[in-house]
Amino acid sequence: MLKQTAFIALLGMSVSAMAGDWQVKLGASALAPQNDDNGIIAGGKANVSNEVGFTPSVEYFFANSPISVELLLATPFKHDVSIEGVGENVASFKHLPPTVTAKYNFKNSTRFTPYVGVGATVVIPWDEKVKGNLEGAGKLEADVAYGVAGQVGFNFQPADAKNWGVYADVRYAQVETDLELNGTNIGELEVNPWVYTIGYSYKF
Numbered sequence: 001m002l003k004q005t006a007f008i009a010l011l012g013m014s015v016s017a018m019a020g021d022w023q024v025k026l027g028a029s030a031l032a033p034q035n036d037d038n039g040i041i042a043g044g045k046a047n048v049s050n051e052v053g054f055t056p057s058v059e060y061f062f063a064n065s066p067i068s069v070e071l072l073l074a075t076p077f078k079h080d081v082s083i084e085g086v087g088e089n090v091a092s093f094k095h096l097p098p099t100v101t102a103k104y105n106f107k108n109s110t111r112f113t114p115y116v117g118v119g120a121t122v123v124i125p126w127d128e129k130v131k132g133n134l135e136g137a138g139k140l141e142a143d144v145a146y147g148v149a150g151q152v153g154f155n156f157q158p159a160d161a162k163n164w165g166v167y168a169d170v171r172y173a174q175v176e177t178d179l180e181l182n183g184t185n186i187g188e189l190e191v192n193p194w195v196y197t198i199g200y201s202y203k204f
Contacts, residue, residue, distance in 0.1 A: 020063040025070075025167060027199025029055040031077055031097075034192040041179060041187040044085035048191055051077045055197055059103075066107055070117065070151075072099040072171075078127075081189070087133035093142055095125040097195075099173065101151050111159065117151035121173045123191070130181070138182035142189070147175035155201055164202045171195040 033048035059070040074097055081091040101119030125142040153169020176190045 020065075021061040021203055023059040023061065023068075023201055023203040025057045025059065025199055025201045027055050027057070027167070027197045029053055029074070029195050029197040032194045032196070033079070034190075034194065041081070041083050041189060044083040046187070046189055047082045047084075048189070049080040049082075049089075051079055053077050055195075055199075061105075061203075066105045068103045068105060068115075070101050070103055072097075072101070074098070090132040090134040091128070091130050091140060093125050093128040093140075095123050097121055097123050097173070097175075099149050099171070101149060101171075103151065105155075111157045112154050113156075114154045115152070115169075119149050119151070120146065121149040121175060122146050123175050123177065125177065128179075141180045143178045145175045145177040145191075147173050149173040153197075163204060164200060166199070167201050168198045171197070 030050065030052050032050045053075050055072060055074045057070055057072045059068050061068040076094045076096055078092060078094045080089040081093070082088045083090055099119060099121035101117035103115045103117035105113050105115045107113060123145040125144070128140040128142050130137045130140050149171055150173075151169055151171045153167060155165050155167040157165035172192075172194055174192055176188055176192075178188050179186050
């Protein structure tokens with residue numbers, strides 16, 4: 001409940017603010033689940049595939065403040081899941097990972113603006129399937145999952161740019177979801193991804 005409340009509160013801050021600057025960011029992200037410990041599924045260690053996707057975001061900068069709030073969006077990611085002792089690519093799922101972070105921007109005399117952030121994320125899965133060695137085993141379902149997220153990165157504005165810039169950042173999210181096969185719990189999938197993003201920003 002605490003994670004859900006934090007997510008809703010941060011989202012409300014980003015939507016309800018009425019003064020300050022807005023920034024739109026168009027980026028591409030590599031999402032790399034932390035596969036050293038994805039949990040035990042159906043008696044074996046799970047591994048989730050790395051994927052790349054389009055991740056736009058919207059950011060609000062509070063007036064006369066180094067604080068901003070960013071809402072990360074994304075096109076759907078699709079992952080394959082392998083389970084040791086069961087088989088390679090025995091399941092797959094799609095998901096959306098909207099993430100809200102409150103950020104501190106380290107303003108200085110250069111055109112680089114480093115930032116750090118902390119916030120909340122939600123993973124909304126759908127189109128869960130079993131395949132390969134588990135083909136025909138039944139209906140797979142994953143719960144909507146909430147988690148905390150951290151972020152570090154920078155924005156760079158070239159000398160001839162008035163509003164646009166480039167940025168790069170790294171996020172880490174702690175996300176776990178329960179899996180059910182034909183209504184029976186078969187384990188907890190710990191995705192816990194690192195998300196590496198680069199892209200263009202435009203401030204107005």
